[in-house]
Amino acid sequence: MSELSGxxxxxxxxxxxxxxxxxxxxxxxxALSRGLGRSYGDASLPRSGGDVVANxxxxxxxxxxxxxxxxxxAEAGLSLRELNRIFLPRGFASPVxxxxxxxxxxxxxxxxxxxxxxxxxxxxxxxxRSLRMRVADGRVLEVSEASEPELFRATLGGMGLTxxxxxxxxxxxxIPSPWIYQESRRVRDLDELVESLLDASRTWPFTKTxxxxxxxxxxxxRGICIVGRxxxxxxxxxxxxxxxxxxxxxxxxxFSLVNGLTVPPFNSLWFHKHGARLRAGVVHPRAFFxxxxxxxxxxxxxxxxxxxxxxxxxxxxxxxxxxxRRFFGAMTRRGCPSxxxxxxxxxxxxxxxxxxxxxxxxxxxxxxxxxxKTQALVDALNEIVLEAGGRIYLSKDSLTRADHFxxxxxxxxxxxxxxxxxxxxxxxxSALSVRLLGDDA
Amino acid sequence: MKVVFFGATRGMGRALARLMAERGDALFLLGRDxxxxxxxxxxxxxxxxxxxxxxxxxxxxxxxxxxxALARAHEELGGFDxxxxxxxxxxxxxxxEADTELCQSLLAADFTNTVLFCEAARKxxxxxxxxxxxxxxxxxxxxxxxxxxLYGAAKAGLSHYLEGLDHKFRARGLVTVTVKPGFVxxxxxxxxxxxxxxxxxxxxxxxVLRALDRGRPVVYAPPIWSLVMLAIRSLPRxxxxxxxx
Numbered sequence: 001m002s003e004l005s006g007x008x009x010x011x012x013x014x015x016x017x018x019x020x021x022x023x024x025x026x027x028x029x030x031a032l033s034r035g036l037g038r039s040y041g042d043a044s045l046p047r048s049g050g051d052v053v054a055n056x057x058x059x060x061x062x063x064x065x066x067x068x069x070x071x072x073x074a075e076a077g078l079s080l081r082e083l084n085r086i087f088l089p090r091g092f093a094s095p096v097x098x099x100x101x102x103x104x105x106x107x108x109x110x111x112x113x114x115x116x117x118x119x120x121x122x123x124x125x126x127x128x129r130s131l132r133m134r135v136a137d138g139r140v141l142e143v144s145e146a147s148e149p150e151l152f153r154a155t156l157g158g159m160g161l162t163x164x165x166x167x168x169x170x171x172x173x174x175i176p177s178p179w180i181y182q183e184s185r186r187v188r189d190l191d192e193l194v195e196s197l198l199d200a201s202r203t204w205p206f207t208k209t210x211x212x213x214x215x216x217x218x219x220x221x222r223g224i225c226i227v228g229r230x231x232x233x234x235x236x237x238x239x240x241x242x243x244x245x246x247x248x249x250x251x252x253x254x255f256s257l258v259n260g261l262t263v264p265p266f267n268s269l270w271f272h273k274h275g276a277r278l279r280a281g282v283v284h285p286r287a288f289f290x291x292x293x294x295x296x297x298x299x300x301x302x303x304x305x306x307x308x309x310x311x312x313x314x315x316x317x318x319x320x321x322x323x324x325r326r327f328f329g330a331m332t333r334r335g336c337p338s339x340x341x342x343x344x345x346x347x348x349x350x351x352x353x354x355x356x357x358x359x360x361x362x363x364x365x366x367x368x369x370x371x372x373k374t375q376a377l378v379d380a381l382n383e384i385v386l387e388a389g390g391r392i393y394l395s396k397d398s399l400t401r402a403d404h405f406x407x408x409x410x411x412x413x414x415x416x417x418x419x420x421x422x423x424x425x426x427x428x429x430s431a432l433s434v435r436l437l438g439d440d441a
Numbered sequence: 442m443k444v445v446f447f448g449a450t451r452g453m454g455r456a457l458a459r460l461m462a463e464r465g466d467a468l469f470l471l472g473r474d475x476x477x478x479x480x481x482x483x484x485x486x487x488x489x490x491x492x493x494x495x496x497x498x499x500x501x502x503x504x505x506x507x508x509x510a511l512a513r514a515h516e517e518l519g520g521f522d523x524x525x526x527x528x529x530x531x532x533x534x535x536x537x538e539a540d541t542e543l544c545q546s547l548l549a550a551d552f553t554n555t556v557l558f559c560e561a562a563r564k565x566x567x568x569x570x571x572x573x574x575x576x577x578x579x580x581x582x583x584x585x586x587x588x589x590x591l592y593g594a595a596k597a598g599l600s601h602y603l604e605g606l607d608h609k610f611r612a613r614g615l616v617t618v619t620v621k622p623g624f625v626x627x628x629x630x631x632x633x634x635x636x637x638x639x640x641x642x643x644x645x646x647x648x649v650l651r652a653l654d655r656g657r658p659v660v661y662a663p664p665i666w667s668l669v670m671l672a673i674r675s676l677p678r679x680x681x682x683x684x685x686x
Contacts, residue, residue, distance in 0.1 A: 019631050021451045022477075058628060061484035086488060 004053070007299050008040040009306030010369055010398055013431055015046045015053055023059030023077060027134045027164035030054040032430045034160070035077055035104030039111060040309040041398025042431035043159050047441065051429070054164065056106050062086070063167065070172040071129060076106030076165040081243060081293075088178035088285065089240035093230070095127040095173045097289045099342075101243070106165035111395040112157030112355040114362075115289070116206035116228070119347040123357055124170070125156030126350045132167035136423035140166065145351075154418040157355030159394055161428050161437075162419055177236035180206075180288040182228040183280040186271065190221025190328055193343060194321045194361065200227045201345050206288070212267040213331065213338040213365050220328055223343075224274050231282045241284045248296035256303040256368040263337035270339075292340070302368050310378055311364035311393040312385045313346060313357065323388045324361055330384055331365070334377045338365035354415040356393040364396065375399055382408075394432060405436045412437070442573075443521040445514040447471040447499060447528045447558065450481040452627035453577065454527030456646035462490035469514040469521065471499035472528070501528050501550040504557045511565050522572040523653070524562040526555065529577065531629045537591045544591055551595035556602050563606065563615060571614020575653050576603055580621045580661065583670045587685060607658050616656040620649050623666030638665045 005012045017034075018026040027033055031051035034044035046053040056077030064073040070092050072083075080094055081101035087093065098113040107113075112125040121127075130144040131152065143152050143163075155162045187193045193209055200207040204227040211223030292298050299307070314323050342364045346357040367374055378399040385392060391408045392400055406412060416437070420426075426439060433439040442461065449458035449470045458468060462485040470485075472478045475498050482494035495517040499510040514521060530547045537544040559576060566572035581589040582596030600619055607617035624630060624639045640663035652660040661667035673686070 020628050021455070061480055062487040063480060063483055065487050 004034075004037070004045050005306070006040050006042060006044055006398070007038050008308055008369075008398055009299055009302070009304070010308065011042055011045070011431065013042070013045040013048045015048060015051060017053050017055050019055040019058055021058045023054060023056045023075065024134065024140065024166050026054040027166070028138060030164065031428055032160055033076075033106065033164045035107040036079060036102050038100055038103050038107065039395040041396065042435060043111070043395050043397075044107075045431040047429055047431055047434050047439070056104055056165075059166075060104075064169075070174055071169060072172055073130075073167060073169040074105055076109075076168055077104050078168075079104055080108065084285070085243050087172060088175075088243075091175055091178075092172040093175045093178070093285075094124075095121055095171065096124040098124075099290060099292065101286075101290050101293050105168040105170070106160075109156060109165055109168055110158060110160040112350070112352040112357075113395075114344075114346065114357045116208045116344065118357055119201045119207070119345055120205050121173075122347060122350045123157070123352065123355055125352045125355060127171045127173075128156065128168065129171060130169040131155060131165060133163040133165055135163040136425070136427045150418050151422055153351050154353045154415055154422075156350070157352030158415070158419075159354075159430065159432060161430065161433055162422060163428065175230040177231045177233050178240050178285060179231040179236035179282050180228045180285050181231040181235060181281070182226065182283045182288055183278060184224055184226040184274065185278045186223075186274050186276060187225055188222055189219060190325060191321075193221045193223050193225070194324055196225040197343060197345050197361075198319075200225060205229050207345070209343045210270070211341050211343055212271055213336045213341040214264040214267055216332045220332055222271060223341075224271070226288075228283075228288050235282055237282070241286065243286060246294045249298055249300040252300050252304045254303065256305065256307070257301045258307070258337065258339055258366070258368050260335060260337045263339050266339050302366075305369050307366055307368045308374060308378070308398050309364060309366050309396040310381060310399075311356075311362060311396040312381065312390055313360045313362045313393075314385065314388050314390040315358065315360040321361070323384070323390075324363075327363065327381065327384050327388075330380050331377070334380060335373075336365055336367055336377060338367050340364075340366045353418065354409070354411055356391065356395075358391065360390060362393075364393075379404070394436070397432075397436075400436065402436050402438065442466040442523045443469075443518045444523040444525060445469050445471065445511065445518070445521050445562070447501075447524075447526040448577075449485070449525075449527070450474070450477050452527070452629055453622065453625060453642045453645050453649075454525070455481065456642040457525065457527065457649055458485055459488055460646050460650050462486075462488040462494075465489055465491050467491040467518055468494045469518050470494060470496045471510050471514070472496070473498065473500050501530070501554050501558070502546060504554045507554075507558045507561045511561055515565065520569055522566070522569070523575070524566065524572070525575045525653075526558060526562075527577045529555065531592060533633075534588050534590055534592070547592065548595050551592065552598045555599055559602070559606065563610065566615055567610065567613060571610075571616070573616045573618065573653060573656070574606070575618040575620065575649065577620045577622065578603065580623045580666050580670050583621070584673050584676075584681070586673075586681070604658075611658075616658075618649075618653050618656070618658060618660065620652075620660045620662060621666070621670075622662045623669065625662070638663060638669065 033054040059075040059077035429439040448454035478496035579596040581593035603619040645662040
């Protein structure tokens with residue numbers, strides 16, 4: 001038995017975990033598989049009470065690569081970090097990068113991750129060519145748009161609930177250099193924040209904004225708009241960037257260092273440190289895509305009680321961004337001491353039947369867990385999301401109520417139908433599917 | 442380097458073989474399962490191994506296969522200068538006490554047959570004027586200890602043999618490197634509670650490769666285990682009898 005939790009360290013489940021290089025055998029009879037455990041809540045956790053979870057992190061071999069097309073095939077436990085280490089110097093990058101490199105290919109498929117280029121590149125799933133899966137009846141199948149379109153689309157973003165991902169084949173993007181040309185500028189308030197983001201996405205391949213979640217009144221939504229593109233060989237350093245961690249949080253502090261007292265000054269410092277002028281230059285890809293990867297075990301900053309990340313997407317029909325203001329109003333009124341707060345615009349929906357992104361504004365915040373207060377914040381935010389026709393990101397969630405989730409997801413019955421077709425006995429399930437999807441507890 | 446690698450599909454062997462591939466060494470893999478070998482060979486090729494990575498089936502429990510497998514490696518690599526063995530069996534002491542057959546297999550694999558493999562490898566290397574032989578033993582062989590009596594006995598014998606080999610043949614160009622890993626988080630130790638100073642296979646692999654390049658005869662990995670074992674070796678018997686380590 002192992003004590004398992006996601007990156008937010010809440011909830012914690014005591015369950016048998018099988019970790020083996022022979023991941024394919026390990027998945028036989030397992031109810032769920034997981035990788036590096038970087039989803040925040042309970043998505044990678046088995047239902048407590050005996051369900052076995054298979055861990056893919058030792059199954060990390062490259063199986064094929066075609067430099068002409070960039071198509072790579074690997075075992076599902078290969079991490080994005082390892083992929084970057086091997087392929088960035090060769091002129092190839094993952095077509096989509098989430099906020100950390102410590103995710104496996106299998107996890108990237110199961111969460112159908114998105115990144116700063118969602119408005120042009122879509123989700124990771126858009127670039128996946130084929131999957132090797134163990135489905136609930138024990139068979140191992142090659143699943144693609146051509147062979148099993150329904151299962152394929154249900155699996156992209158399917159939270160590992162349609163089968164165990166054993167191998168992933170995905171097309172990498174050819175890049176001019178492994179460095180990033182970045183521009184950033186400060187924005188004063190929420191209107192400017194949203195406007196700068198939408199404006200930037202018309203011309204830049206990578207866009208995102210950081211904002212100060214603690215400000216109310218006229219400076220609500222102040223932040224920094226960050227845009228970038230792969231640097232041209234002429235402007236980039238000649239050598240490949242090194243991908244090493246710099247510092248580590250060695251122990252659990254006795255209480256959360258991230259709290260209502262520390263976050264406002266931290267956010268102010270971050271905001272003012274940038275300066276009023278436009279900043280531009282070539283930066284390390286880690287600083288651009290995965291800034292928190294510099295700090296090993298950064299989740300420990302929140303203490304042993306853990307934290308929750310909340311991420312939702314709000315549709316902005318016809319450019320009407322008033323819903324974003326309503327959301328910020330509710331968030332700041334209840335108090336949301338989040339040091340890592342990101343807003344990003346998303347492009348069209350992809351192939352994943354239950355994937356998170358859709359056109360609109362995505363907002364992500366990290367909050368320390370403070371019992372009922374945090375639950376009330378999540379409930380209040382979910383009410384707004386529900387009313388706006390938006391949705392939440394399952395890979396981040398630990399606190400959403402089942403009735404809220406079901407009301408937000410008209411796509412759920414269709415996806416469940418496919419799930420049941422491939423798993424009539426309900427063998428595959430997770431703590432998340434029990435909490436939100438009505439699977440047997 | 443041109444390396445024959447017995448045990449590159451898993452754990453520390455996988456990590457070490459990858460480092461070799463990434464710096465452009467040529468590799469030939471020996472192991473039990475042809476399909477698994479082929480997948481590891483491809484992985485190493487894609488990570489930068491020189492030329493194509495060949496494989497041959499070879500089982501530590503079947504010593505008759507050692508010489509033919511080394512001959513295949515010789516043929517495909519056009520001669521080799523380094524042999525690495527990370528393969529081995531492990532089982533907890535109580536399982537070995539309860540199952541005589543398992544105990545016999547483990548003792549045969551980790552001592553007799555590993556030595557036989559090294560003898561075959563030694564002859565091949567010496568015939569070509571020497572080279573490097575790197576074998577994974579264990580800190581379990583440093584002292585008779587309650588949790589690893591049988592496994593430790595096999596590894597103690599192996600470490601002894603490897604030391605003698607190094608004394609006798611270093612002058613003739615054959616460098617023997619004995620790796621003594623402490624607790625390393627691999628599939629082999631999965632399910633055991635990691636003690637303090639547990640290591641990761643990638644870090645151990647970096648350390649071993651450095652030692653191999655420099656021809657250091659003994660490597661404790663992670664390095665802190667050399668101090669831990671120094672302390673354990675100097676404990677009086679009455680103290681060893683009391684502790685559970």
